[in-house]
Amino acid sequence: MKRHLISAADLTRDDALLILDTAEELAQISSRSIKKLPTLRGRTVVNLFFEDSTRTRISFEAAAKRLSADVINFSAKGSSVSKGESLKDTALTLEAMGADGVVIRHGASGAPHRLATWVHGSVVNAGDGTHEHPTQALLDAFTMRRRLGDLEGRKITIVGDVLHSRVARSNVLLLHTLGADVTLVAPPTLFPIAVDTWPCQISYDLDAVLPKSDVVMMLRVQAERMNAAYFPTAREYSRRYGLDLARFGRMQEHAIVMHPGPMVRGMEIAAEVADSPRSTIVEQVANGVTTRMAVLYLLLGGSEPAIGGDQ
Amino acid sequence: MSTYLIKNAQILGGDAQDILIRDGEIAAIGRELGEAAAQTVDAQGLIALPGLVDLHTHLREPGREDAETVESGTRAAARGGFTAVHAMANTHPVADTAGVVEQVWRLGAEAGYCDVQPVGAVTQGIEGRQLAELGAMADSAARVRVFSDDGHCVSDAVIMRRALEYVKAFDGVIAQHAQEPRLTEGAQLNEGVMSAKLGLRGWPAVAEEAIIARDCLLAAHVGSRLHVCHVSTAGSVEIIRWAKSKGWQVTAEVTPHHLLLDDTLAESYDPIYKVNPPLRTREDIAALRDALADGTIDCVATDHAPHSLETKETEWAEASMGMVGLETALSVVHEAMVETGLLDWAGVADRMSYRPAQIGRLAGHGRPLEAGAPANITLYDPDVRAAVDPANFASKSRNTPYAGLELPGRVIATFLRGRPTVLEGKLH
Numbered sequence: 001m002k003r004h005l006i007s008a009a010d011l012t013r014d015d016a017l018l019i020l021d022t023a024e025e026l027a028q029i030s031s032r033s034i035k036k037l038p039t040l041r042g043r044t045v046v047n048l049f050f051e052d053s054t055r056t057r058i059s060f061e062a063a064a065k066r067l068s069a070d071v072i073n074f075s076a077k078g079s080s081v082s083k084g085e086s087l088k089d090t091a092l093t094l095e096a097m098g099a100d101g102v103v104i105r106h107g108a109s110g111a112p113h114r115l116a117t118w119v120h121g122s123v124v125n126a127g128d129g130t131h132e133h134p135t136q137a138l139l140d141a142f143t144m145r146r147r148l149g150d151l152e153g154r155k156i157t158i159v160g161d162v163l164h165s166r167v168a169r170s171n172v173l174l175l176h177t178l179g180a181d182v183t184l185v186a187p188p189t190l191f192p193i194a195v196d197t198w199p200c201q202i203s204y205d206l207d208a209v210l211p212k213s214d215v216v217m218m219l220r221v222q223a224e225r226m227n228a229a230y231f232p233t234a235r236e237y238s239r240r241y242g243l244d245l246a247r248f249g250r251m252q253e254h255a256i257v258m259h260p261g262p263m264v265r266g267m268e269i270a271a272e273v274a275d276s277p278r279s280t281i282v283e284q285v286a287n288g289v290t291t292r293m294a295v296l297y298l299l300l301g302g303s304e305p306a307i308g309g310d311q
Numbered sequence: 312m313s314t315y316l317i318k319n320a321q322i323l324g325g326d327a328q329d330i331l332i333r334d335g336e337i338a339a340i341g342r343e344l345g346e347a348a349a350q351t352v353d354a355q356g357l358i359a360l361p362g363l364v365d366l367h368t369h370l371r372e373p374g375r376e377d378a379e380t381v382e383s384g385t386r387a388a389a390r391g392g393f394t395a396v397h398a399m400a401n402t403h404p405v406a407d408t409a410g411v412v413e414q415v416w417r418l419g420a421e422a423g424y425c426d427v428q429p430v431g432a433v434t435q436g437i438e439g440r441q442l443a444e445l446g447a448m449a450d451s452a453a454r455v456r457v458f459s460d461d462g463h464c465v466s467d468a469v470i471m472r473r474a475l476e477y478v479k480a481f482d483g484v485i486a487q488h489a490q491e492p493r494l495t496e497g498a499q500l501n502e503g504v505m506s507a508k509l510g511l512r513g514w515p516a517v518a519e520e521a522i523i524a525r526d527c528l529l530a531a532h533v534g535s536r537l538h539v540c541h542v543s544t545a546g547s548v549e550i551i552r553w554a555k556s557k558g559w560q561v562t563a564e565v566t567p568h569h570l571l572l573d574d575t576l577a578e579s580y581d582p583i584y585k586v587n588p589p590l591r592t593r594e595d596i597a598a599l600r601d602a603l604a605d606g607t608i609d610c611v612a613t614d615h616a617p618h619s620l621e622t623k624e625t626e627w628a629e630a631s632m633g634m635v636g637l638e639t640a641l642s643v644v645h646e647a648m649v650e651t652g653l654l655d656w657a658g659v660a661d662r663m664s665y666r667p668a669q670i671g672r673l674a675g676h677g678r679p680l681e682a683g684a685p686a687n688i689t690l691y692d693p694d695v696r697a698a699v700d701p702a703n704f705a706s707k708s709r710n711t712p713y714a715g716l717e718l719p720g721r722v723i724a725t726f727l728r729g730r731p732t733v734l735e736g737k738l739h
Contacts, residue, residue, distance in 0.1 A: 088624050108626035109499075109510040110580025129628070131510030169510060192507035193515070 040069035063292035091118035137170035152179035160219030320354035324656030335729035362394025362687030367612035374403025379617035381418035389732035392689035407432035407443035416453035459486035475535035494518035527554035545598035564612035567643035582630030617708030
């Protein structure tokens, strides 16, 4: 495995399977009363969050703490970053503090690449702009595998604002690596130009794709898209691309519904669908911790067995 | 004034001849010239070109003297073989009055490394709303003939039309930065495979092409001269080719970097590759090279854009746009156009000296090397190859995309009206 996890494309099929298998082992820990492992004792993980994202930060924090790492949360608000300190100076500060791993969430695409040129520790991308969010893709793949088994040949449909979605980019890359058959669905305005060069199918018609899908992953549509002519109104979007009960009824019985959160109930997904037993939305949160444990373990302490002498 | 005898120079790559320089002019050209009083310059193996002319640089003074000054920028120009550069108007304050253009012009004259021809802003404050006093700038000591809001597009069709019409009174030209503003809000990288992959806001080719098409039609309608800055797409080339076929007075420039570098370099997210217009694709590069070769694109202009280090050591979206180019331009053109067989040295002289001087109406520059012409001469060694080392630049800024890249050729000497500004590869 590479030293950093910045793009899902950094992972070979073997890397990805190793992370997923390791996460499966670690998941056993989560069901115990004492959830902590000594694996990363003495290592320091910095959560460097330039965007508010409580759920992702908490997920990484829990993952690092369960591996006994020291965790430093560094959020842009109230720190020197908000006073105009550059990313480079922040990176050099972290470097001076001896961070073994830096988990970065940043509003600018490519910020983790830049960070990786300034620090020696491993950089984990926790979401950069409209580029990628590789640990989200890993936890999604982990969730799918637990529900559906091997992903080879599985039909996975991702619906929504592909243009601005780091989740979609990472999922397409990882799921392709894992042999799944991905279809992206969106209005034409929410696809990037040249999306036809991506390793997936594209469709403008959710109803045509839905009955064949094993997984339907809904992406959040951000409020700021409403006023930028990507689609006429929220209601029209919801009618054409929302997962309502009628569409849910046309899915295969075994098919599952996913959402990376936070979701807009009633917009891209009906409340009843989000809360159905075939929705994995809450599971995804739990799986996020174990998947991120696997990533941190393999990047920062991979020479020792994941589940050490305490078995 | 000193007399120089350049021995055995290959004028435009031809057979070796001697060039005698006296009183700022070329006194004679021929074989085995002798002149006892002259300082001899051995030009064995060197190509002699007319002093290069750049229609498009940013010298940053007044306002951003931390990035470049007229003096440091013209030293860089001399090192690159240039004897005249146009200085764009987007300084602080903007060069939109006779006072500012005269200041820049005087700074150039005082520095003495190459002629500095200020470009005047088209609109006040380059805000695109109200015409600047174009006539006052034309009548000033700086004798401005090229007007541009470069960095900003004159996007309002009426303002553009009026500007094109108005400058006819003094044989001016509007140099348009063709960038439709709404289509490029927040744009970061050529819209295509790379922008999709990297999650960087796309900068569509159509944003450039739509403005060029409109401006060609406007220039034709009012019978004026239009110059298109830094053409970067294959589609723009097609439109300009069409406009020229109609006999319209449209000229165009291309930058060295758009002739060599493509948008896949952005994969590193290193903003050293961030530039306006953005780096495009290999297909665009091929079209630009062909267009420069067949004359559809008239000239090479560097768009030399110095930036201080901290504005490039950032996230991509935060970083400043632009690259320095004066000291590498001739080598890049050599690599992209001469090594590929698309241009010979006479072609290089045409695209980097004659035509830009003609477009800018610079009477003393861009003249063929012959007796009686001003002695603006560049001596170039085409046989060396070396990695670009920004530490050697005369420019105050180091934001070159070519650091470490091996490029051919080296400017050995530059003469400005008979006075060497560079000799033996060093500033003189």
